Amino acid sequence: MNQEGQPAYRRILLKLSGEAFMGAQEYGVDPAVLDQVAQEVAELSTLGVEVGIVIGGGNIFRGAGLAKGGMDRVTGDHMGMLATVINALALQDAIERTGRFCRVMSAIRINQVCEDYIRRRAVRHLEKGRIVVFAAGTGNPFFTTDSAAALRAIEINAELMIKATKVDGVYDADPMQRSDARRFERLTFDEALERRLGVMDTTALVMCRDNQLPLRVMNMFAKGDLQRLVMGEPVGTLVEGAIQ
Template identity: 90%
Template sequence: MSQDSQPAFRRILLKLSGEALMGQQSYGVDPDVLAQVAEEVSELSRMGVEVGIVIGGGNIFRGAGLAQGGMDRVTGDHMGMLATVINALALQDAIERAGRFSRVMSAIRINQVCEDYIRRRAVRHLEKGRIVVFAAGTGNPFFTTDSAASLRAIEINADIMIKATKVDGVYDADPMTTKDARRYERLTFDDALEQRLGVMDTTALVMCRDNGLPIRVMNMFAKGDLQRLVMGEAVGTLVEGARNE
């Protein structure tokens, strides 16, 4: 990269699943994966990009899953929110070990371990170059961390939301099981909704569509792809409004 190169985006929101932190493990957090993610986002921060992150908790606990087994859904979702706080604290620690300042902001009050989410304070942290990790989803049951990511991205006026997955974009079939699955270079929000392609949940997609927030779906574990994406390269799949909008 030349010294004259400038990032294509001033402020991003990165959506990470909790499962991504497991690596090859069946549960919990893989320290090597955590360190890799922290180094990737820290490098973006060094480039002057303002980075917000929403992380799930599926590597520890999935409220919807236990609700199917009979647990009260609200209780299960609250437990899932706490799992995201655990992941957020682990990521904050890894980011700070990588040499950048970070703040965890929670949608539920848990003041002894992290800050409450306050939009203006979050924006101020970003402006000061701190990497902000948003925990506890929206703070409400029945909403996924996809919806939380869309909400936070819109609230902080992010230029783009990046959904980091284990595959390099959106396919018309599961590329892990379908040999000739086709990857989309670009989709409209309506395409993704109508074809039920599993980009994000419906609420999250509609929020992004209605607020003109583009989404890039990419493989977090393809080394260097996150930086290439932020520099403006066509990495993964772009989900945006119709061309005539």
Template identity: 70%
Template sequence: MNQKKLVYRRILLKISGEALMGDADYGIDPATILRVAGEIHDLAEQGVEIGLVIGGGNIFRGAGLAQGGIDRVTGDHMGMLATVINALAMQDALEKLGSQCRVMSALKINQVSEDYIRRRAVRHLEKGRIVLFAAGTGNPFFTTDSAASLRAIEIGAEIMLKATKVDGVYDSDPMKNPDAVRYEKLSYDEAIVKKLGVMDTTALVLCRDQNVPVRVFNLFEPGNLLRVVQGEAIGTLVE
């Protein structure tokens, strides 16, 4: 077990829904979600308080549905429900490993989740439970990145960790441009002005105005999550 000192004691981890697909084109890959859950579980076992937001893009994207002719508000509500499905799947995976979890939804779905109440969420974290924040902000036109920024601020997270499939933020798409350069550090305003795709502008402005640093890193490199919480300069830091 890596015994280096932990730099952060309370974090907000944002995972895209696509990260749960594995090599599939749609839905949830059981092996992938168990592997991700394993890293989160190990971190919680070391005493880190973890809030978790998972997107819904592996199932539905509200904006994409709207382009296809569905009412945008309806599409966004469908996307929120997709995040609830992902949160329940992650809760199941984490509980199989022995973690205590709570799913808290911004939409009222009392038979499968708790309502999101800030004070209750903080109490769950203090008791060592992993809290999965589902259904975004509960409002249409807001992304799950914005929801993650908002929840990070509300629970007093020391940092927001944005887990991706690439090892940070680049000046262009590293999948298309082999000469793309990775940033080790960015200011919020640089990320906004250069439109680097870190997060949407609303999410970045929320973090900027409340001084919540954001680290973008590759979740699919085993051990990276722990190394980030131990303070290693992995990926890109936005502050």
């Protein structure tokens, strides 16, 4: 239980989809969305929360989609990794314009534009109050950025992983298509896996479950909800090892 006025979590990992950065556009990055995300993250950092971020690249390239069009899957996934670097650099710029320090660390070597991912260095950045954006997924093809987020969260000993989406939690059906869709307050990882609720991919969920890393699914675009969540309020859907 957190003390009055103090964050409930010392260190978190925030997973952002690349598609979220598009806003109302068909592709690319919407500057207004970027600035909103950067401001929300900067506010957490100001509160003393250590923030790591993993971003997808679906607003630019998606390796699996390219593969369906006939491209070699490994080549497509490498292009997708580079897309996440573009998004990470854009977010770094937006965060630094808020006055906070930010580092981009890539799982593939692009030394002229960002740092290599080294776990100990990443943790040191966090300890110094810098926001760290992890780019290029795991650095390997066939792994999603959901899996990369789970991996990085475990490696940096995050107390919570937050998956920021366009809806306010996990539902038993698509709330955009079904008005009677029911939102879950809490789930176990096994329930999410058995019911195939699409919370994250199977690899990511299993990694979180096996390493006892709780997950919150929330709407990134509900202003103030991210801060409320980190302060300990029950925002979105909690997915954890077992319901007590």
